[in-house]
Amino acid sequence: MQPVIAERRVALFGGAYSNWRALDAVLLDARRRGADAVAFLGDAGGFGAHPDRTIERLREAQLITVQGNYDDSVGNSREDCACGYTDPRDNRFAQISYDYTLANTSDESRRWLSGLSISRQVILGRHRIGLYHGSPRRTNEFLWESTTPLGFIRSLCLQEDVDLIACTHTGIPWERRLPDGKGLINVGAIGRPANDGRTSVWYTFLELQGDRVVTEFVPIEYDWRGLVEDMAAEGLPREFAETIATGWWTTCLEILPSRERFRGRF
Amino acid sequence: MPRLSLPFVWLDTLWIQVSGTLCNIACRHCLVSAGPKVDRHRMLSADEVVKLLDDCEGVREIWLTGGEPFLNPEILAILDACLERAAVGVLTNGMRIDEPMARALGARFREAAHNLEIRVSLDGPDAAANDAIRGRGAFLAAMGGISRLVTEGVEPIVAVTGLEPEKKVEEFHKMLRLMGVSRPRVKWIPPFKVGREVARGGGYAPFEGLNSAQVEEPEAPHRLQCGTSRTVTSQGVFPCPILIDEPSFLLGARVSETLVPHPVDHPACSTCWETGFSCSR
Ligand code: SF4
Helix, strand or coil, X not given: CCCEEECCEEXXXXXXXXXXXXXXXXXXXXXXXXXXXXXXXXXXXXXXXXXXXXXXXXXXXXXXXXXXXXXXXXXXXXXXXXXXXXXXXXXXXHXXXXXXXXXXXXXXXXXXXXXXXXXXEEEECCEXXXXXXXXXXXCXXXXXXXXXXXXXXXXXXXXXXXXXXXXXXXXXXXXXXXCCCCEEEECCCCCCCCCCCCCCEEEEEEEEECXXXXXXEEEECCCHHHHHHHHHHCCCCHHHHHHHHHCCCCCCCCCCCHHHHCCCCC | CCXXXXXXXXXXXXXXXXXXXXCCCCCCCCCCCCECCCCCCCXXXXXXXXXXXXXXXXXXXXXXXXXXXXXXXXXXXXXXXXXXHCEEEEEECCCCCCHHHHHHHHHHHHHCCCCEEEEEEECCCXXXXXXXXXXXXXXXXXXXXHHHHHHCCCCCEEEEECCCHHHHHHHHHHHHHHCCCCCCCEEEECCCCCCCHHHHHCCCCCCCCCCHHHHHCCCHHHHCXXXXXXXXXXXXXXXXXXXXXXXXXXXXXXXXXXXCCEECCCCHHHHHHHHCCCCCC
């Protein structure tokens, strides 16, 4: 697919996880800030309630879209989310959320999910930005700040022939830049908080300032109480709702490197 | 006949045998038969490690192992050189971690440019079970190391060789909580029938091993850790830390010249395949 050319401002978000309330808030904020293009880096469903409500909004908004591992799994009715967890307890929680999401996603939504591309590109000034879900190599690769060295980022940019790599999948926003401005930006997730003890979620705004691309991580407040009520009504695990209400991750923690793990509460 | 071989994908993980086969103890199941006087693979100097790192552009994580890495007098210099470039893990029996070392590790655990994991090997949640394999006094000494680490804010991962983790994992968690570990993490390692383990539990049967259909699966180089990793000892480069005593798996002298398909025709490869095991994750 052709790269999308943006004049000055690009909004990027990932991991919607059925959180349509946060999605509405992000789209509103991006528009208010004058985004020329808005990109969704994958994982529409999972974790939260009523996945179709999120998918319908994503479709209507006419975004640049990238397929996440969840979208591939739900879109193709696979057995599990292929999230890439290694711990049995984490996988049990992941499966509850996956089974619920699969059962509550319409055929039409599934068709849309299965047709998403696994990568896209955006041109901002002279900068070519590659958009991926996990990494350019694997849709479910976890790129945490503490385990993604600059040498590795340089190799990825070279292989992909891009200046910047934008990805999500881990749910925590961060960026690392090389001296020449190349680098990697994890845009975070809007579906659940970033294990930082805040109820807000994060998306990312890129702006061309002179010749440089400047990154801003934007916290977004939304009606998280409404989400917690929906999750309870749908019988989703209390542990998930606790994350939404406290900002601390309670499950799927074994995959975290120590550095990221010990910043959280659990 | 050409040997059964696995495509190489990219170099994500580098293993460095920093203390060679030198160890302060001699566990009954040691894959590389390490021990106090074993120098088949010798210790590496900090200079050697730096040279080696310069040859491994783009690597994501580095694991330091042996033998016992903390026997290497230059371990902190080695650790710093590695942490500057990538995430690092250290595999240790925990017995040689004194207070100054725990303090040095604590600072790096919190502040280094990349993630640091300390993984302490144990074979039981108590002295009786552990010392039957690791030798008398090993449990107490390891607990000393763990408690000094915890005091400095480093929560180690515990690595246990064995089967049926679901039955025993709670016992380890309980023991670790008593030691002050707030988030107990245990990694289970399937028993590979190589090294000293052959004398203890027997070797592989002649029919065990991979077949070409398995190796040709597109996911094979991701399912087998050697599709994305290399191991370096004083003798050269091997596909994994498990086969460093198999001369036919010596792939070359420098990592950059070994990033090509390599043989996976050792019976131990079937353990990797069946368990999906990775020494790192
Ligand atoms: S033992 Fe495992 S890691 Fe080593 S070469 Fe065989 S398959 Fe690869």
